[in-house]
Amino acid sequence: MVMHSSPFAAKLGSYIDLSEPELLVLESLHARRKCYPAGRDLVLQGQPEQPAYILAEGWVCSYRLLAGGGRQIVDFQIPGDFLGLRSVLSRTAGQSVEPLTKVQASLINPQDLMDVFARNPRLGAAVLWAASRDDAMVVEHLVGIGRRNALERTAHLLLELGARLTLVGLGTKAGYDCPLSQYVLADALGLSAVHVNRVLRELREEGLCTFRNGRVDINDFDGLVQLADFDHDYLDHDGPLYQGVQAPRFAA
Amino acid sequence: MVMHSSPFAAKLGSYIDLSEPELLVLESLHARRKCYPAGRDLVLQGQPEQPAYILAEGWVCSYRLLAGGGRQIVDFQIPGDFLGLRSVLSRTAGQSVEPLTKVQASLINPQDLMDVFARNPRLGAAVLWAASRDDAMVVEHLVGIGRRNALERTAHLLLELGARLTLVGLGTKAGYDCPLSQYVLADALGLSAVHVNRVLRELREEGLCTFRNGRVDINDFDGLVQLADFDHDYLDHDGPLYQGVQAPRFAA
DNA sequence: CGGTTCATTGAAGCTCATCAAACCCCGTGG
DNA sequence: CCACGGGGTTTGATGAGCTTCAATGAACCG
Structure with missing residues (x-):
């Protein structure tokens, strides 16, 4: 595998082989790269004309607020992911986007993006593919909250994050740095923070994985996969858009 | 509003004004219309090369099965909706699709669809818009299961189905015919069938709505909306994105 | 340093699942 | 025509899984 200068290129590069010119095009999208502090929303739910970004560094979540005051985190974004791609399409943002850490992101001009896709169909295809993977993750998240108990659900999230981080x-497989607080995990998992704490303790005591001090250590990968009923397939397709282009498989 | 011969045209017609030629093009997509019995899956989770359809009559659900034997219904499809559009893009179907009633649907050839979009960008834009609305519904579903209690969640689903049916x-606002059993509702809501029954009783006793004998009667629309924290916006945007502009092209 | 945020643990209670049983409607076949 | 069976609905009883409230400690920071 080629050494990639950006996580975005690393991610797309795992779906299709990127040529030298294509790598340059991807770099050019990062022209307007800026730094944003944690906690101040980048995109606001219900607002029109919201921007889109490519995330270069740091963690972000997209969430929806409820009238009752609760919030549900729909998805996390990690380096290499798009932010607010959907809100460009549908004009009004359905979710807010909040940086969970200090973040570096490149503001994307929708017209530039369209131009790049028009000139580089393979890149357009890869991005569409990535977007469709994101949708699959939302579905998996829905399934988890609807039908998995707290332990399975938490294990599943930790595995998914690990798989995505590995990609960039x-x-x-042994672990990763993870800046999420137990409160944030709770908002994603549909649990209370107190219960998340107990679940993490149980995962630790069972010897499956340890989440402490911003670090996830996976002690028993296979056991965790089995507990969570974790299925790689929804993250790890066979490069679906371009016939004849085989994507390298994610090291399981 | 024009009288539409198909629910599909009715749905798209609510986003953009359809010209006479455009209506004809839409009709042409229904060439291979067939009837399918309830209960036999149209699309199979995890299988490649699955077909896509436009649903003309009857109800359908898309769901995922878990290792433990449970299932989570991700979304319902009603007349005018696409089935399996995503599985055309990503080659492998992420969900199974099962008719809940006897169903009429038109098999869609992906290449025909691409041709139609290339020649009628406005139609392409409207379909993309509809697809993005479907995604918004999945997100709303996720939020409901994660952060709403059984009563709110059920009310929300009944309202959403009502809004979608009204569109075609x-x-x-007073009600609609609904062929869902309490078991099916349970699989969608992440509840047990027994509890769904109790929740429906409570909605009835509160004078909010009555679900009986395949019919949903909404007795207190505003009360139901308030209980469910129901927000039209995610179904009911300000029309499609590229009014009069080129539709973004699918790479394929 | 006092203030804030996060992690941790205990106790009490509510929401919902599970098990079990009865009932209804409706179609089918003796 | 009635017995039978199957899918769906309804209700009760019990308890698991989670939330909520409350309190304490650890780590960080202006």
């Missing part, structure tokens, strides 16, 4: 070189 | 002329 920020994690391995 | 199959319902009003």
Whole structure:
């Protein structure tokens, strides 16, 4: 595998082989790269004309607020992921986007993006593919909250994050750095923070994985996979858009 | 509003004004219309090369099965909706699709669809818009299961179905015909069938709505909306994105 | 340093699942 | 025509899984 200068290129590069010119095009999208502090929303739910970004560094979540005051985190974004791609399409943002850490992101001009796709169909295809993977993750999240108990659900989330981070070189089967607080995990898992704490303790005591001090250590990968009924397939297709282009498989 | 011969045209017609030629093109997609019995899956989770359809009559659900034997219904499809559009893009179907009633659907050839979009960008944009609305519904579903209690969640689903049916002329604010069993509702809501029954009783006793004998009667629309924290916006945007502009092209 | 955020643990209670049983409607076949 | 059976609905009883409230400690930070 080629050494990639950005996580975005690393991610797309795992779906299709990227040529030198294509790599340059991807770099050019990062022209307007800026730094944003944690906690101040990048995109606001219900607002029109919201921007889109490519995330270069740091963690972000997209969430929806309820009238009752609760919030549900729909998805996390990690380096290499798009932010607010959907809100470009549908004009009004359905979710808010909040940086969970200090973040570096590149503001994307929708027209530039369209131009790049028009000139580089393979890149367009890869991005569409990535977007469709994101949708699959939302579905998997829905399934988890609807039909998995707290332990399975938490294990599943930790595995999914690990798989995604591994794809961009920020994690391995043995673990990864993870800046999420138990409150944030709770909002994603549909649980209370107190219960998340107990679940993490149980995962630790069972010797499956340890989440402490911003670090997830996976002690028993196979056991965790089995507990969570974790299925790689929804993250790890066979490069679906372009016939004849085989994507390298995610190291399981 | 024009009288539409198909629910599919009715749905798209509510986003953009359809010209006479465009209506004809839409009709042409229904060439291979066939009837399918309830209960036999149209699309199979995990299988490649699955077909896509436009649903003309009857109800369908898309669901995922878990190792433990449970199932989570991700979404319902009603007349005018696409089935399996995503599985055309990503080659492998992420969900199974099962008719809940006897169903009429038109098999869609992906290449025909691409041709139609290339020649009628406005139609392409409207379909993309509809697809993005479907995604928004999945997100709303996720939020409901994660953060709403059984009563709110059920009310929300009944309202959403009502809104969607109204769009294609199959319902009003006062109610609609609904062929779902309490078991099916349970699989969608992440509840047990027994509890769904109790929740429906409570909605009835509170004078909010009555679900009996395949019919949903909404007795207190505003009360139901308030209980469910129901927000039209995610179904009911300000029309499609690229009014009069080129539709983004699918790479394929 | 006092203030804030996060992690941790205990106790009490509510929401919902599970088990079990009865009932209804409806179609089918003796 | 009635017995039978099957799918769906309804209700009760019990308890698991989670939330909520409350309190404490650890880590960080202006």
